[in-house]
Amino acid sequence: MNLITIGEILWDVVGDTEHLGGAPFNFAAHLRKLGHTISFISAVGADERGHRILDRMSELGLSTRYVRIDKEHSTGIASVTLDGQGQPRFAIPRPAAYDFPELTNADLKHLLSPPPDWISFGTLLQMSAQAKRLTLQILDAAPRARRFYDVNLRPNCYEPSLVHELLSRATVVKLNDTEASEIMRMFGGGRGSLEQFCRSYAAKFKWEGVCVTRGPEGCLMLINDEYVAARGYSIEAVDTIGAGDAFAAAFVHGIGSGWPAWEIADFANRVGAVVASYSGAIPDWTIEQAKAL
Numbered sequence: 001m002n003l004i005t006i007g008e009i010l011w012d013v014v015g016d017t018e019h020l021g022g023a024p025f026n027f028a029a030h031l032r033k034l035g036h037t038i039s040f041i042s043a044v045g046a047d048e049r050g051h052r053i054l055d056r057m058s059e060l061g062l063s064t065r066y067v068r069i070d071k072e073h074s075t076g077i078a079s080v081t082l083d084g085q086g087q088p089r090f091a092i093p094r095p096a097a098y099d100f101p102e103l104t105n106a107d108l109k110h111l112l113s114p115p116p117d118w119i120s121f122g123t124l125l126q127m128s129a130q131a132k133r134l135t136l137q138i139l140d141a142a143p144r145a146r147r148f149y150d151v152n153l154r155p156n157c158y159e160p161s162l163v164h165e166l167l168s169r170a171t172v173v174k175l176n177d178t179e180a181s182e183i184m185r186m187f188g189g190g191r192g193s194l195e196q197f198c199r200s201y202a203a204k205f206k207w208e209g210v211c212v213t214r215g216p217e218g219c220l221m222l223i224n225d226e227y228v229a230a231r232g233y234s235i236e237a238v239d240t241i242g243a244g245d246a247f248a249a250a251f252v253h254g255i256g257s258g259w260p261a262w263e264i265a266d267f268a269n270r271v272g273a274v275v276a277s278y279s280g281a282i283p284d285w286t287i288e289q290a291k292a293l
Helices: 023-033 048-059 105-111 129-141 160-169 177-187 194-205 243-256 261-276 287-292
Strands: 002-006 010-014 017-021 037-045 067-070 076-082 088-091 118-122 146-150 172-176 209-213 219-223 226-230
Touching (some): 002 129, 017 048, 023 037, 023 243, 037 048, 048 067, 105 129, 118 243, 146 160, 160 177, 160 194, 172 177, 172 243, 177 194, 177 209, 194 209, 194 219, 194 226, 209 243, 209 261, 219 243, 226 261, 243 261, 261 287
Parallel strands (some): 002 037, 002 118, 037 067, 118 146, 146 172, 172 209
Antiparallel strands (some): 010 017, 076 088, 209 219, 219 226
C-alpha cells in the first residue's frame, strides 16, 4: 500500500536514554517494516537531535523529503516515566519543530502521485494550526484515500471540538478503552458495553472499521458489521512505548489486505505484544516472532 502519515517525530527521553519516537512516526516505521511505501510529513529542528532523526529515518528506509528543518524551534522531545507495569506517562513541551510542517507545491504534487491508498493522522499534532491546515489540505486533495485516525489522547493535547472533527474525517479509527470512555464523556452515546460504543459511533460517523485496544486483555474490533473480541498474548513487558503504534500498523495492514476481522485482531495483538517485549518504540522485531507467540 501507499500511505501518507503526518505527525510528530521526537525523542522519547526515558531517564538517561533517548529513543526515537512520536506515535505517527512509530506507526510509519512499523508499516515500512511490514512492506509498505510510506511518505512521512513532519519537521525537526536544525540541531543535533534533528540531524540524528534524519539519519535514523534513512537507516529505516523512510524518505526524509517531507520532513522540514525548522531553524526557529527545537526538535521535539517527550519526557517519559514508566509505572510498575511498564505503562508510560508523557510530558510533552510545546511548541516544537514538528508543530510547523510545510510542503511546497512541488512536494504536494509529488506526494499525491500516485494517489495514496491511506492518509493517517493523530490528535496531538492537530493542536497546531499550521499542521492542521496542512492535514486538511492533504485530505481534501486525496478524497478517495482511506483515512486512519489514531485517537491517542495525551493530557493537555486535545480539545473536544478537534477530536469530533477528526472523528468525522476518519474512515478507520483506533483508540484504547480509556479513550473510548473519554469520547463518550465528551460526546455522549454508546454508553454500556464497548461493543455498543463501536457500533453506535461507527454508525454515527460512517466508519469502515474501529478498534478498541485493552492492553494485555487484547482488543475489540468492528470491521463493517463483523465484531470480534480477541484475547491478548502473555509476554514479559519491558516497556509499552510504541506497542500501540505497532498494533495500529498491523491493524491497517490487515484491513488493507482484506483480511477478516478475527485475523486482523489476532495479528495486531501479536505484533503489539512483541514490540512491548522490547525497550523503545521501534525495536528490530520480526513477523516470525509475532507468529510464534
